[in-house]
Structures are given as C-alpha cells and as structure tokens.
Amino acid sequence: MAVSAVGIDDDAPVITVRGLKNSFGDQIVHDGLDLDVRRGEIIGVVGGSGTGKSVLMRSLIGLQKPDAGEVLVLGESTVDREETDMIDLSKRWGVLFQGGALFSTLTVAENVQVPLREFYRSLPRALMDEVAAYKVVMTGLPADAGPKFPAQLSGGMRKRAGLARALALDPELLFLDEPTAGLDPIGAAAFDELIASLQKTLGLTVFLITHDLDTLYAICDRVAVLADKKVIAVGTIDELLALDHPWIQEYFRGPRGRAATATIERNQHEKAAETAGAEN
Numbered sequence: 503m504a505v506s507a508v509g510i511d512d513d514a515p516v517i518t519v520r521g522l523k524n525s526f527g528d529q530i531v532h533d534g535l536d537l538d539v540r541r542g543e544i545i546g547v548v549g550g551s552g553t554g555k556s557v558l559m560r561s562l563i564g565l566q567k568p569d570a571g572e573v574l575v576l577g578e579s580t581v582d583r584e585e586t587d588m589i590d591l592s593k594r595w596g597v598l599f600q601g602g603a604l605f606s607t608l609t610v611a612e613n614v615q616v617p618l619r620e621f622y623r624s625l626p627r628a629l630m631d632e633v634a635a636y637k638v639v640m641t642g643l644p645a646d647a648g649p650k651f652p653a654q655l656s657g658g659m660r661k662r663a664g665l666a667r668a669l670a671l672d673p674e675l676l677f678l679d680e681p682t683a684g685l686d687p688i689g690a691a692a693f694d695e696l697i698a699s700l701q702k703t704l705g706l707t708v709f710l711i712t713h714d715l716d717t718l719y720a721i722c723d724r725v726a727v728l729a730d731k732k733v734i735a736v737g738t739i740d741e742l743l744a745l746d747h748p749w750i751q752e753y754f755r756g757p758r759g760r761a762a763t764a765t766i767e768r769n770q771h772e773k774a775a776e777t778a779g780a781e782n
C-alpha cells in the first residue's frame with residue numbers, strides 16, 4: 503500500500519460502492535451493486551437502456567438517496583448527507599449531465615461561472631471572467647465563444663461549454679453522462695480526445711457513462727458493465743471479451759462492436775503509417 507508524503511493512501515479507490523440498492527416504487531434498479539474506481543483512471547460505464555447508469559451516477563454524487571448500501575467518494579460518504587454538509591466535497595468533482603443542460607439565458611462564460619458564483623460568491627468579477635475565459639479555451643472553444651449564448655453554438659461546442667463548466671472549480675473527479683450522445687462521429691472522436699488529454703494534463707479520475715463503443719475503445723482504461731441490477735463485470739475490454747456473459751459478448755462482438763474494433767485498428771494503422779512516413 504503506497505502512502506504519499508501527505509499521508510494519503512494513493513492506492514485507495516477514489517470511489518467505493520458496496521451493496522448499493524436503489525428502487526422506485528416496486529421497480530428495483532440496483533440490488534447489491536459493488537464498484538471501485540481507481541485514482542487517475544477513465545472508467546467507462548455501460549449497460550442496456552434503463553439498467554440504472556444515470557441513477558448510479560446520481561447516487562455517487564448524493565442526488566439519489568439509496569435504499570441501502572455504502573458510497574464513498576474521495577474518502578467520504580455521500581449517502582444520507584445534507585446538501586449543506588456536502589459543499590466542500592462536491593467542490594472536488596465536476597459533472598456533465600446527459601444533454602449538457604446549459605442555462606439558455608446565460609452566455610457561455612456566465613454558464614461556466616455558475617459554480618464559481620455558487621461556491622465563491624465574493625470572488626472579484628475580473629477573476630471570474632479570467633477563470634471562465636481560461637476554461638473556455640481549455641476545452642477547445644474559440645476565445646470568442648464566451649459572450650455567445652448556447653443557441654448560437656453547434657452541438658459539439660455546447661458539449662465543450664458544459665465540460666468547461668464542469669471543470670470550473672478545478673475538480674479531481676469528473677462525472678460524464680453520455681458526453682458524445684448526439685455528436686457526429688468526427689465530433690465525438692474529437693470530444694473523446696479532449697477528455698483523454700484533459701485527464702492526462704489535469705490528472706483527473708473520470709467516471710464516464712456511454713453507449714459509444716468508439717469511446718470505450720479509444721479512451722477508457724476499464725469498463726464496468728451494468729446488468730441484472732449490479733455491476734456484473736469490470737475490467738479492460740480484453741478482460742471483458744474473455745467472459746462468457748451473453749450481453750457482454752453481444753455488445754462487444756455484435757455488429758457495432760466489430761465496427762468499433764475495425765475503426766480503432768484502421769486508426770492505429772494510419773498513425774503507424776504516418777509515423778513511418780515522418781521517420782523516412
């Protein structure tokens with residue numbers, strides 16, 4: 503077990519879930535769900551529609567009160583906590599909800615400043631503007647996107663603006679719910695690259711819900727599979743492919759899985775050819 507200079511256990515999972523149970527009336531969504539997320543990884547969360555991926559994310563960040571179970575995020579429980587008691591903890595994560603959910607009456611810069619205004623009300627205006635401008639550029643938006651309204655942006659730019667807002671407080675942990683949904687394949691690949699590069703430069707841990715096989719192959723270190731009200735498997739794609747579960751086999755080896763593998767292999771060949779060309 504590694505202990506850092508400040509006495510924090512570097513190997514301790516950033517997220518630990520044990521025995522999570524969630525239900526809505528008679529519908530049991532999770533029952534005995536366990537999961538560990540490691541520091542610095544991008545973990546992809548997959549599962550059929552309605553298997554409870556978003557409910558899991560909401561449970562982790564304290565927005566969904568579970569019927570039972572333990573959830574530790576960054577070493578602290580997020581179960582049964584009052585919102586006011588979670589302020590310091592929730593500043594340490596950023597969230598991009600499904601659909602992005604920007605405020606349509608606020609400019610991009612004002613949207614990015616929402617968390618700053620919420621948690622650091624007394625911050626001088628000039629500093630807020632500076633932070634927003636920095637986050638806008640950091641997510642690959644043109645500098646002149648700041649004064650624009652969401653309706654004036656493309657879908658891909660709106661996602662980037664949502665990401666800029668999620669990064670406003672320099673979080674350690676990023677929760678992304680289907681970030682590439684609705685983007686064309688080129689826009690989705692560019693967004694994947696952005697997440698991967700931000701993860702590296704900022705040392706983020708990323709919890710990423712997706713249906714996008716290309717995203718899983720391109721940027722996820724491990725994948726957690728939700729089915730039967732639990733995480734039925736977690737591992738690298740190769741490790742998952744070795745399992746005999748019908749949903750996993752169909753998902754990764756079905757037509758879309760094969761197409762994703764073919765795209766990745768094609769990209770790898772193209773990159774290798776480019777590198778060889780540059781060396782000659």
Ligand SMILES: Nc1ncnc2c1ncn2[C@@H]1O[C@H](COP(=O)(O)OP(=O)(O)OP(=O)(O)O)[C@@H](O)[C@H]1O
Pocket residue numbers: 526531549550551552553554555556557558
């Ligand atoms: N607030 C709620 N009230 C009642 N039922 C809910 C609520 N939130 C989620 N559910 C139900 O819980 C189940 C899991 O929902 P969830 O949104 O987590 O699924 P998901 O795996 O993210 O699906 P998708 O891939 O389609 O986004 C669904 O059947 C959904 O209808």
